[in-house]
Amino acid sequence: MGQKTVAVIGAGIGGLSAAARLADAGYRVHVFEKNPDPGGKARVLRGDGFRFDKGPSLMTMPFVFQDYFEELREDFEDYLRFERLNINCQYFFSDCTTLNAYADKELFSVEIANKTKDDEESVTRFFEHCQQLYDRTADTFLFNSPLQALKQVNTSNLSTLLHINALGIFTSLDKVNRNFFNDARTVQLFNRYATYNGSSPFHAPATFLIIPHVEFAFGAYNVIGGIYSIPDALSRLARKKGVSFHFKKEASKIIHEDHRIKGLRLQDGIFDCDLVVANSDVRNTYNVLLGDHNSPLGLLYNRKESSSSALVFYWGVKGDFDNLQIHNIFFSNDYHNEFKEIFRYKQCPRDPTVYINITSKYVKSDAPEQCENWFVMINAPYAAGQNWQDETQKTRRRILEKLRKTLDIDVEKRIIFESVWTPVDIERETGSCMGSLYGMASNSPTGAFLRQQNKSFLYRGLYFCGGTTHPGGGMPLALISGKIAADFVKRDAA
Numbered sequence: 001m002g003q004k005t006v007a008v009i010g011a012g013i014g015g016l017s018a019a020a021r022l023a024d025a026g027y028r029v030h031v032f033e034k035n036p037d038p039g040g041k042a043r044v045l046r047g048d049g050f051r052f053d054k055g056p057s058l059m060t061m062p063f064v065f066q067d068y069f070e071e072l073r074e075d076f077e078d079y080l081r082f083e084r085l086n087i088n089c090q091y092f093f094s095d096c097t098t099l100n101a102y103a104d105k106e107l108f109s110v111e112i113a114n115k116t117k118d119d120e121e122s123v124t125r126f127f128e129h130c131q132q133l134y135d136r137t138a139d140t141f142l143f144n145s146p147l148q149a150l151k152q153v154n155t156s157n158l159s160t161l162l163h164i165n166a167l168g169i170f171t172s173l174d175k176v177n178r179n180f181f182n183d184a185r186t187v188q189l190f191n192r193y194a195t196y197n198g199s200s201p202f203h204a205p206a207t208f209l210i211i212p213h214v215e216f217a218f219g220a221y222n223v224i225g226g227i228y229s230i231p232d233a234l235s236r237l238a239r240k241k242g243v244s245f246h247f248k249k250e251a252s253k254i255i256h257e258d259h260r261i262k263g264l265r266l267q268d269g270i271f272d273c274d275l276v277v278a279n280s281d282v283r284n285t286y287n288v289l290l291g292d293h294n295s296p297l298g299l300l301y302n303r304k305e306s307s308s309s310a311l312v313f314y315w316g317v318k319g320d321f322d323n324l325q326i327h328n329i330f331f332s333n334d335y336h337n338e339f340k341e342i343f344r345y346k347q348c349p350r351d352p353t354v355y356i357n358i359t360s361k362y363v364k365s366d367a368p369e370q371c372e373n374w375f376v377m378i379n380a381p382y383a384a385g386q387n388w389q390d391e392t393q394k395t396r397r398r399i400l401e402k403l404r405k406t407l408d409i410d411v412e413k414r415i416i417f418e419s420v421w422t423p424v425d426i427e428r429e430t431g432s433c434m435g436s437l438y439g440m441a442s443n444s445p446t447g448a449f450l451r452q453q454n455k456s457f458l459y460r461g462l463y464f465c466g467g468t469t470h471p472g473g474g475m476p477l478a479l480i481s482g483k484i485a486a487d488f489v490k491r492d493a494a
């Protein structure tokens with residue numbers, strides 16, 4: 001049989017990752033992307049001299065990207081440069097406490113001991129626990145497919161299975177944090193890590209404490225040139241490996257015969273191919289592209305709760321704000337209620353936790369002289385028929401009021417550029433089901449483990465990648481998903 005043709009649906013980080021790897025392995029690879037450029041959730045917004053990364057702002061697990069380029073025999077430094085942060089985030093609590101999450105764990109422990117009722121030892125024990133979770137789960141659940149683990153039992157995945165009880169699956173993240181810490185502020189700080197995959201700390205399993213381990217053991221990074229440099233670098237690499245890109249081309253159906261992949265239906269015709277790698281949101285892949293909403297997996301995924309979405313304000317602000325860091329969090333007073341409003345009542349919180357990222361603090365060209373580019377985000381419910389104009393206005397007022405109280409600044413007067421991204425915009429622009437950021441939420445013990453695997457068992461020649469599939473959401477995991485999907489393709493051909 002001659003060279004096989006692969007169609008990749010979507011040029012998000014997962015799709016780009018799979019595409020370059022498959023082209024490198026000798027496949028003829030075509031990427032179909034409905035937008036005019038790559039990146040998906042990680043695209044760019046420009047206006048009035050300001051530049052904003054539209055979605056992701058925090059970069060972790062740099063080695064995942066470095067390894068990816070090296071495995072394709074490319075010099076990582078020719079494509080991307082990361083710079084480690086000294087302060088991962090500055091926290092503002094509702095009682096006026098300000099606390100710096102120093103990248104150095106010892107400094108961070110001292111800061112917690114100085115600012116809260118918890119001591120350095122509790123922080124050390126907490127991080128030891130997080131590291132243990134990471135050591136037990138990473139190999140089987142992060143870097144590989146658990147399906148492979150079931151096939152090839154080795155000492156690492158056997159140890160994971162034997163310690164299943166110790167993985168924190170049946171305990172909430174909040175509960176474990178409360179076991180380690182006495183002070184509500186420390187608990188709130190570490191509870192926040194559930195939002196890194198769009199879940200609630202009061203329901204997500206404590207297994208997600210691997211996230212603070214990852215952030216503090218491997219660091220949090222600035223990406224020189226902005227986050228968009230990541231999809232840009234991946235597309236350059238993919239082109240170099242021979243991938244053909246087709247922008248403004250939306251796939252409307254995956255064509256199959258006798259459960260074997262035959263091609264894609266596009267607006268202007270049929271594209272014949274042997275294999276499809278779907279980087280589209282898994283639920284859209286089942287419901288729309290396969291028309292399979294009634295299949296067992298389609299039914300399962302449609303029944304599952306979606307992860308949270310975001311309401312993002314891009315503000316070009318006049319002034320230099322020395323009291324703000326690159327990453328800043330202004331916490332709500334009642335975290336429990338905030339998540340209840342998001343997940344149960346599906347409304348934007350009345351007292352939202354506000355995240356502000358300012359890249360112009362290190363990339364001067366991201367804002368005009370004496371101005372800053374503020375990416376202002378709150379966790380919001382996924383789109384479920386809310387009136388987003390109304391939610392946006394109310395949230396804007398609440399954020400401005402919180403900033404006025406905390407920083408004693410009238411930010412509204414200083415806004416000279418403004419744009420908004422609501423959950424419905426996110427859905428329309430990125431194809432994410434209901435605008436949820438990470439596919440299905442992990443608000444149950446099994447949520448994280450029942451994600452779509454990277455290979456279909458129903459359709460021969462269909463593979464999945466991206467933040468809604470295994471191993472999960474976020475840029476490094478989306479990259480890994482593409483690698484795992486490509487490796488399944490290669491293994492199936494062997």
Ligand SMILES: Cc1cc2nc3c(=O)[nH]c(=O)nc-3n(C[C@H](O)[C@H](O)[C@H](O)COP(=O)(O)OP(=O)(O)OC[C@H]3O[C@@H](n4cnc5c(N)ncnc54)[C@H](O)[C@@H]3O)c2cc1C
Nearest residue numbers: 010012014034040041055056057058251431466467474475
């Ligand atoms: C506001 C926000 C903040 C975030 N913050 C962070 C962060 O700080 N750190 C972090 O690591 N991650 C963050 N994330 C998550 C991160 O952006 C995603 O997990 C990751 O980028 C997802 O990549 P993906 O491979 O799933 O592709 P996606 O980005 O979901 O892209 C999928 C692509 O497929 C295309 N597509 C879909 N259907 C079709 C079709 N039928 N035909 C053609 N094309 C199609 C879409 O247009 C899109 O370009 C954030 C996301 C958002 C939105």
